[in-house]
Amino acid sequence: MTTVSPPPEALHARIPGSKSLTNRALLLAAAAEGTSVLTAPLISDDTMAFRQALGDLGVRIRPSEDDGAWQVTGLGRGPRGTGRIWCADAGTAARFLPPLAAAGHGDFLFTGSDQLTARPVAPLADALRRLGAEVQTGPGGTLPLRVRAEGLDGGALDVDSSLSSQFLSGLLMAAPLLRGGLLLRAGELVSRPYVDMTLALMRHFGADVAEDAPGGFAVRPTGYRAADLRIEPDASTASYFLAAAAVTGHTVTVRGLGHGSLQGDVRFAEVLERAGARVTRTEDAVSVTGTGTLRGGFDVDMGDISDTFMTLAAIAPLADAPLTIRGIGHARLKESDRIEAVARNLGALGVRTDTGRDRITVHPGGTSPARIACHRDHRIAMAFSVLNLRTGNLTLDDPGCVAKTFPGFHEEFHRLFPGHPLPTAPARTSA
Numbered sequence: 001m002t003t004v005s006p007p008p009e010a011l012h013a014r015i016p017g018s019k020s021l022t023n024r025a026l027l028l029a030a031a032a033e034g035t036s037v038l039t040a041p042l043i044s045d046d047t048m049a050f051r052q053a054l055g056d057l058g059v060r061i062r063p064s065e066d067d068g069a070w071q072v073t074g075l076g077r078g079p080r081g082t083g084r085i086w087c088a089d090a091g092t093a094a095r096f097l098p099p100l101a102a103a104g105h106g107d108f109l110f111t112g113s114d115q116l117t118a119r120p121v122a123p124l125a126d127a128l129r130r131l132g133a134e135v136q137t138g139p140g141g142t143l144p145l146r147v148r149a150e151g152l153d154g155g156a157l158d159v160d161s162s163l164s165s166q167f168l169s170g171l172l173m174a175a176p177l178l179r180g181g182l183l184l185r186a187g188e189l190v191s192r193p194y195v196d197m198t199l200a201l202m203r204h205f206g207a208d209v210a211e212d213a214p215g216g217f218a219v220r221p222t223g224y225r226a227a228d229l230r231i232e233p234d235a236s237t238a239s240y241f242l243a244a245a246a247v248t249g250h251t252v253t254v255r256g257l258g259h260g261s262l263q264g265d266v267r268f269a270e271v272l273e274r275a276g277a278r279v280t281r282t283e284d285a286v287s288v289t290g291t292g293t294l295r296g297g298f299d300v301d302m303g304d305i306s307d308t309f310m311t312l313a314a315i316a317p318l319a320d321a322p323l324t325i326r327g328i329g330h331a332r333l334k335e336s337d338r339i340e341a342v343a344r345n346l347g348a349l350g351v352r353t354d355t356g357r358d359r360i361t362v363h364p365g366g367t368s369p370a371r372i373a374c375h376r377d378h379r380i381a382m383a384f385s386v387l388n389l390r391t392g393n394l395t396l397d398d399p400g401c402v403a404k405t406f407p408g409f410h411e412e413f414h415r416l417f418p419g420h421p422l423p424t425a426p427a428r429t430s431a
C-alpha cells in the first residue's frame with residue numbers, strides 16, 4: 001500500500017460513525033465517573049437501541065448544545081435497579097450490557113428481536129455464572145437473559161470466544177468495575193481487531209488493562225473516568241463505497257479512516273488491492289480507485305474482518321477467476337447465516353458458489369435479474385447494491401433493513417452513484 005495524496009477527482013463518501021465505537025463509548029462513558037462528550041456518534045437502529053437500553057439502566061444521555069454530539073453522565077459504577085432491557089437487533093447490546101449489569105446490583109432481563117434471540121449468548125452466560133452472578137437464558141443458551149447480581153468479586157476466567165469476540169469484549173469492559181479486577185483468557189478468538197478496539201477504548205476511559213500473553217488479559221479494578229471521544233466513520237460501512245469504486249472505475253475517498261484508525265475493517269481496502277484496485281492511505285483518509293476489472297484467482301482469510309466478506313463475495317462474480325474467502329464460520333451466527341444467504345442470492349443470479357463450514361468460493365459470471373432476499377440483514381442489502389451498480393438488474397426485498405447501521409445508505413449511495421435506485425419507502429429511522 002502506498003502513502004501518497006488521494007487523487008483530486010475523488011468522490012467523497014459521507015460515512016456515518018462507527019457502530020462498534022459508538023456503542024463501546026456509550027457503555028464506557030455510562031460506567032465512568034463524570035460527564036463525557038461523544039462527537040459524531042452513529043444514529044441508527046443499533047446505536048439508538050443501545051442508548052435507550054442504557055437510559056433504561058439509569059444513565060443520562062442528552063444531546064450537547066452543538067453539532068449532534070452526545071453528553072453522557074456516567075454512573076461511576078454498574079447500574080442499580082430492576083427492569084426489562086430491550087436490545088432490538090443489536091448483538092453488541094446483548095453481549096456488552098449483561099456483564100455491565102452483573103457488575104451492578106439488581107435484577108435485569110435482557111430481551112431482543114426474534115433475529116437476535118436466534119443468536120448465541122451461552123458462553124457469556126456461563127462466564128457470568130462462574131463469576132458468581134445468577135444467570136438464566138432461554139432455550140439453547142439464547143435470549144432472554146436474566147441477570148441477578150450484587151456486584152462481582154472478579155478472579156480468573158477462561159472465555160469461549162470461538163463464536164463471537166463480543167463475549168470477551170463485554171467481560172473486558174465490565175472488568176474494571178469488579179471488586180478484585182479480572183484475569184481473562186480467550187482460547188480460539190474470532191474477530192480479534194474488535195478486542196483491540198475494546199482495549200483501546202477502555203484505556204481511553206482510564207482503565208488499566210494489559211495483555212500478558214496472547215489472548216490473556218489482566219484488568220485492574222480502577223473503574224473508569226469520563227473522557228471525550230470523536231467517533232470515526234464506520235469502516236464496515238465504508239467497504240460498500242470502496243468496493244463501488246473498485247467495480248465502477250471511480251475513485252472514492254473516505255475521510256477519517258486514516259492510518260491511526262481503531263477499526264480492523266479498514267483492512268478491507270487491502271483485499272480490494274489484491275483484487276486489482278489502487279489503494280492509498282494517508283494520515284486522515286483511505287481512497288480506492290477502480291481499474292475497470294476485478295482480479296480473482298486468490299484465496300483470502302477474512303476471519304478478522306468478517307463483516308466485510310459479503311462486500312467482496314457479492315462483487316466476486318465480476319472477477320476474472322474464482323475467489324475463495326475463508327475463516328468466516330462465525331458469520332453464520334450474525335443477522336443471518338451469511339455464508340448461506342450470500343450463496344443463495346448469488347445462485348438466484350446464476351452464479352456458481354461452493355461453500356464449506358467456514359468458507360465460500362464464488363465463480364465468475366451470471367447476470368440474470370433477481371430479487372435479493374435480504375433476510376433483514378443490512379449487509380446483504382448494502383453488499384448486493386454494489387453489484388447492482390454493474391448489473392443494474394437487482395432489486396432488494398427489504399431496502400429498509402439498512403437502518404441497522406446506516407439509515408441514509410440509499411440516499412448517499414445514490415448521491416455518489418446516480419444509477420443506484422432510491423427505494424420508494426424510506427429506511428426506518430429510530431432517531
Ligand SMILES: O=C(O)C1=C[C@@H](OP(=O)(O)O)[C@@H](O)[C@H](O)C1
Pocket residue numbers: 019020021092163164165166169190191194306307330
Ligand atoms: O464488537 C463488535 O463491535 C463487533 C464484533 C463483530 O462480531 P463477532 O465478534 O461476533 O464476529 C462484528 O461482526 C460486529 O458487527 C461488531
Ligand SMILES: C=C(OP(=O)(O)O)C(=O)O
Pocket residue numbers: 089090091092307334335379405
Ligand atoms: C454482526 C453485526 O452486528 P451485531 O453483531 O453487532 O449485531 C453486523 O453489524 O454486521
